[in-house]
Amino acid sequence: MMQKYLMRMAMILAVLLLAPSIAQRAAAQEAQQGQQGQQPSYTLPEYNAEQAAAAEKDPQARIKKLDAFVAQFPNSTLMEYIYQFYYQTYYQLKQYPKAIEYADKLIALDKANLALRVQALQARVQLFGLAFDAKAPDAHDQLVKERDAALLGVKLFPDLKKMPNSKVTDEQVKEGTAFLEAAAGAADLQLKDYPASIEAFKAGLAINPKDAVTDYRLGLAYLATTPPQPLDGFWYLARAIDLKVPDDAKVKDYLRSRILAYEQPGCDSQVDPQLNELLQLAANSPDRPATYTIPSHDDLTKISQASTIITVIADLSGGGDKAKTTWLAICGAEFPEVVGKIIDVQKSEGYVDFMVFTSANSDEMQAATMANMDVKVWTAPKPAGTPAPNANAANLPPVAPQPDVVRLSKDDPIRFSGMLVGYDPSPFILHWDQVKVDPSVIPEKAGGAKKPMPRRTPQH
Numbered sequence: 001m002m003q004k005y006l007m008r009m010a011m012i013l014a015v016l017l018l019a020p021s022i023a024q025r026a027a028a029q030e031a032q033q034g035q036q037g038q039q040p041s042y043t044l045p046e047y048n049a050e051q052a053a054a055a056e057k058d059p060q061a062r063i064k065k066l067d068a069f070v071a072q073f074p075n076s077t078l079m080e081y082i083y084q085f086y087y088q089t090y091y092q093l094k095q096y097p098k099a100i101e102y103a104d105k106l107i108a109l110d111k112a113n114l115a116l117r118v119q120a121l122q123a124r125v126q127l128f129g130l131a132f133d134a135k136a137p138d139a140h141d142q143l144v145k146e147r148d149a150a151l152l153g154v155k156l157f158p159d160l161k162k163m164p165n166s167k168v169t170d171e172q173v174k175e176g177t178a179f180l181e182a183a184a185g186a187a188d189l190q191l192k193d194y195p196a197s198i199e200a201f202k203a204g205l206a207i208n209p210k211d212a213v214t215d216y217r218l219g220l221a222y223l224a225t226t227p228p229q230p231l232d233g234f235w236y237l238a239r240a241i242d243l244k245v246p247d248d249a250k251v252k253d254y255l256r257s258r259i260l261a262y263e264q265p266g267c268d269s270q271v272d273p274q275l276n277e278l279l280q281l282a283a284n285s286p287d288r289p290a291t292y293t294i295p296s297h298d299d300l301t302k303i304s305q306a307s308t309i310i311t312v313i314a315d316l317s318g319g320g321d322k323a324k325t326t327w328l329a330i331c332g333a334e335f336p337e338v339v340g341k342i343i344d345v346q347k348s349e350g351y352v353d354f355m356v357f358t359s360a361n362s363d364e365m366q367a368a369t370m371a372n373m374d375v376k377v378w379t380a381p382k383p384a385g386t387p388a389p390n391a392n393a394a395n396l397p398p399v400a401p402q403p404d405v406v407r408l409s410k411d412d413p414i415r416f417s418g419m420l421v422g423y424d425p426s427p428f429i430l431h432w433d434q435v436k437v438d439p440s441v442i443p444e445k446a447g448g449a450k451k452p453m454p455r456r457t458p459q460h
Helices: 003-018 022-033 044-055 060-072 079-092 096-108 112-131 139-162 170-190 194-207 213-223 230-242 248-263 268-283 297-305 309-318 319-329 362-367 402-405
Strands: 334-348 349-358 373-378 413-425 428-437
Touching: 044 060, 044 079, 044 194, 060 079, 079 096, 079 112, 096 112, 096 139, 112 139, 112 170, 139 170, 139 428, 170 194, 170 213, 170 373, 194 213, 213 248, 230 268, 230 428, 248 268, 248 297, 297 319, 309 319, 309 413, 319 413, 349 402, 373 413
Parallel strands: 373 428
Antiparallel strands: 334 349, 334 413, 349 373, 413 428
16 A cells, blocks of 8 residues: 555655765765864774775675774774665665664764764664564564654754754755654554554644645554544545545545444445545645534434434435434435325336325325325336345345235325435435335225325334
């Protein structure tokens, strides 16, 4: 998932490691001091050996010269430059663990040139992704060292501006600090220290709010906390997608699956409008507003358990957030013993659409002239390949056809059980499928005497 990101980091690292060496410039300055009569801190043989290693173009031969230098001058003041040559050369050889080993040796020299130490810290952090083996016996220790190195870099980076003749800008300090905070957070994330990783990621994003990879990792950290913080997790994953994180399509699929698992709505398709809304909102704000929320499965279950068909119609026809939440809870739900008055009948091959009005008030039903429900009843077996209205219906056996419902006509009463599969907000129509009409309301023959309006049970 992060392959493209690591490739980009590798390109940055190549520029960093193969650029003209600070060591060469510093050594040249010290040599010049010696020529001007100042006593250098190293001997001429040390200087010549260091320069010979610096001039060597063949990486393997350079390693041998560096080894020879260490063996002959183990306490040389040029050792900080020798360590720099080591990790640069091992990087060229793609021996990344050895490169990190020598970067660590340079970092550990407290009295070394600050610019050299910070450069080594940056190199170490960038090399880590190329060298780390999560299955290694010492993987935990590797992660701890990576985190500690990144945090040391955060501490030291601002001091570069204090160096004599420093040309480091505020912007460079910010960029370097944000990168190192993100690296510390990434190590803490793998160490499963989620509070620490969240703190580091947020510190990095405060400096660089458009770092898509850090947003992605921050989202993962929020989802992995105990207990999880799903709303913040969803938000930062959405931010990462908006900022074109590598493999953003896969991240979007993952985010959708996590929202679906969190809500478990009646119809899976209802997650898509929520996901699109979340992506639009997250594109305009680095942090989740306190007012933004997504209902949990428990929230939806409470709504579903408290709903009757009358409250459902009231909630959905009212629109707004209430309608959205209610539909999440009851889409795909099955309701028994729904009663109403047939306003119109639309016959098609294999099924009949009854346009029905229902209300809590019997007199209102009797007087109704406009439908608020579309009740689809199959009069013949569904043709093979007929798509299910939603995932819930797809998992159920087909309802037995009822050819005798064709005897129902306009103004007849109807009682049925069925599944809610959709609704139109304006003009309001609630759509049903998987319908089974109560046989007691069907006339014995077409045009026969109308049955009395069935009584509504209180819970429906």
